[in-house]
Amino acid sequence: MEAFNALVADRTVNGVKCEIRRLSADQLPPGELLVRVAYSSLNYKDALAAAPDGNVVKTYPFVPGIDLAGTVVSSEDGRFREGEEILATGYGLGVTHFGGYGEYARIPADWAVPLPDGLTLKEAMICGTAGFTAALSVQALRDNGVVPEGGPVLVTGATGGVGSVAVAILSKLGYEVTASTGKPEAKDELLGLGAASVIDRGELTPAVPRSLDKQRWAGVVDCVGGKPLAAVLGGVKYGGTVAASGLTGGTELPATVFPFILRGVRLIGIDSVFVPMPARRRTWELLASEYRPVKLHELSSEIALADVPAAMAVMLAGKSKGRNVVKL
Template sequence: MPSFTYKALRVHEISENQVERSITSCTLDDLPPGEVLVRVHYSSLNYKDALSATGNRGVTRHYPHTPGIDAAGVVEESSDARYQRGDEVIVTSYDLGMNTPGGFGQYIRVPADWVVPRPQGLSLYESMILGTAGFTAALALHKMEQNGQHPDQGPVLVTGATGGVGSSAVALLAKAGYQPIASTGKQDLHAYLEALGATEIISREAVDEPLRKPMLSSRWAGAIDSVGGSTLGTAIRACAPNGNVATCGLVGSPNLSVTVFPFIIRGVNLLGVESAECPMPLRLQIWQKLATTWRIDHLSQIAHLCSLDHLNGYIDLMLQGKTRGRIVVDLR
């Protein structure tokens, strides 16, 4: 394809420990080798993207860089027979947006093994309302159900409920027949959580009890936690016998302080959820469920659409904890 310019949000290192973000003109020569070139229609903003956009070396090692761990668009070129020009595809996870230029640019070039055909039942836009956050929430529920979780056992706690993973988890649990208990510190968003399907809303403090007792009274049959730290510890200690607690985030803290008692007395199961390197057969299965039996009703309630030109402001708001649901970026 002839070289031309396209727009991308680029993060430049201007001095040690200081970066600057700007909308920059790029060419296809700025992209790495790969079998599939995709014209990105939509991306979405994740916490990992916000970290990459501020120069966090734990996410992105080399700058200048284009963040965006999610992308959905149309194949422009492919040297792999599985994909043809015009195919609508999703690319999330792996190294996209970390050290490989990501979805905050109008084009990406990636290995064919990273690409997922858009499942029937989801548009490109809807797939990015879900993105990594929705996929992670679905993977968490899948692992819980593989380990015996069932709606009849009782309600399931969702921490960080107004965030990307949390909002998706509340809506997904409701769709799958569960009773979601939503934990949040944002009192002004209770109506939002109720609209997603939360049957009970509790404060952030109610899931942040100091480790004075090794176990607490059972309050939920399972949990999907994206906060970590003492919140995850409380979710474990207050989980009912044989319940499953899925952990998939550390926005509060990466540390966990609990005793073994919930595990050896109540049989509580702690399930780690890692979506970046999820095997492709399981990845395809989860996306198919999200497009069919687990298709969230009223997906648009979770989303706010923004342009690439306005993305900078939303990155700052996310780092301040002032966003809700999913920020979808329109790159068309």
């Protein structure tokens, strides 16, 4: 195989630099599947991989990209054949194992998911880890009794990757969605995705937060964490559920036990990295069918590999919206 292009993050005296380099197959890490990558995507963890203090990648030089979708070039595992279309997210991809920001990737077969009917390779990456996390969050609400007739469902960080897909999925399923954002200019976009109303994130973080507040939300998809999550808990209805997956608002949770012991509120943690394969495949099947957003292609912008470093900077500055799909 000839040399191919990859975006390589490397530590320098001034921090971490990302640039396109030519790599050869023997520079790829071990794995049973050699994949010709068609698309990847940009996630917050990818941006952290290129940040000097991101604490995501431990060894440089490194190829980031926690998502990939492509075609199997060669397989040493009987479950996959040459020419088969697959996707991969999570596990060590783009963190401890070279990821999707290269024209080729070699990955363990245990990480690969056959591309489900109903999604193209590009559409799988419009979803990516963000969409996968959104689907897991929505499923957690449904599994814990949150139904459309129960009242509004709040999505925090609604312009981000997870949030925007969650808004689209919930609205398709018939929920009344309240989208919270710090970007007032994105109101029309969120309404277009299906949100019934849009509120400023400042409403969720009052100067004097209350342990228990007016019961407003039947459920919450929280993509932010920190103080906003703590404040939201006090406004969840009796028996409601909060699915939490984010930390852009901080890692501390300055809350009390009152929402849990007086209203029976459930706080469910959502992990997308080590989801067992049976549940992983079921979730991707849902994203290809029942959970597939009506306006899937409106959730993303397509960028080239060379555009990724600039897009990472925008994301770390908190100014990104929706999903960036990286075309390899």
